[in-house]
Amino acid sequence: MAQGRIWIALGGIAVVAVLVVGLVQLGGSSTLPAAAPSKLSLGQMRASLAGSPAPLAALHSQASEILPGGLPALRARLSALRGHPIVINKWASWCQPCRAEFGAFQRASLAHGRAVAFVGIDSGDSSRADAAAFLRSFPVSYPSYFDVSGQAGAAITYSTFTPVTVFYDRAGRQYIHQGPYPSTAKLERDIHRYALDA
Numbered sequence: 795m796a797q798g799r800i801w802i803a804l805g806g807i808a809v810v811a812v813l814v815v816g817l818v819q820l821g822g823s824s825t826l827p828a829a830a831p832s833k834l835s836l837g838q839m840r841a842s843l844a845g846s847p848a849p850l851a852a853l854h855s856q857a858s859e860i861l862p863g864g865l866p867a868l869r870a871r872l873s874a875l876r877g878h879p880i881v882i883n884k885w886a887s888w889c890q891p892c893r894a895e896f897g898a899f900q901r902a903s904l905a906h907g908r909a910v911a912f913v914g915i916d917s918g919d920s921s922r923a924d925a926a927a928f929l930r931s932f933p934v935s936y937p938s939y940f941d942v943s944g945q946a947g948a949a950i951t952y953s954t955f956t957p958v959t960v961f962y963d964r965a966g967r968q969y970i971h972q973g974p975y976p977s978t979a980k981l982e983r984d985i986h987r988y989a990l991d992a
């Protein structure tokens with residue numbers, strides 16, 4: 795009986811330790827240097843992704859748009875993308891770690907956008923205007939769904955934090971990455987590991 799209590803206590807301590815380490819990492823991530831924005835215009839991004847499969851081309855035609863409809867619209871889009879690798883990035887214009895990783899998403903979405911569907915969730919911004927202003931400085935080749943309540947972001951990422959990235963492979967298996975990507979190379983490694991090569 796006493797031995798069982800010891801194991802329960804040790805398990806509780808391990809869980810607390812993991813949570814503390816995770817929070818320290820998230821807290822420290824706000825000091826990431828921001829990646830320089832891509833110099834490409836939206837037209838150049840679309841041109842570089844010409845010839846993509848129709849569901850991906852539909853995303854590229856909405857590059858940098860903030861789409862309405864919340865969680866129902868996002869789920870409908872994900873359903874239409876079934877069978878394609880998907881990368882979903884939850885972000886907000888006020889989130890400094892999100893801003894720091896946006897250059898990585900610009901580059902990765904251009905490098906892999908013919909094979910991988912990229913979708914954003916603008917989660918927790920108080921207005922679409924704030925998000926649109928941010929995307930004028932950091933345009934991306936895919937749209938984001940406006941999620942002022944945070945409901946869509948929490949439902950898709952199982953987290954209230956930002957940023958969070960969700961990967962789906964062709965079979966629909968999911969991997970969730972909490973926190974920002976410090977480099978394009980690390981993001982691309984996870985795209986291959988959890989979306990393309992899974």
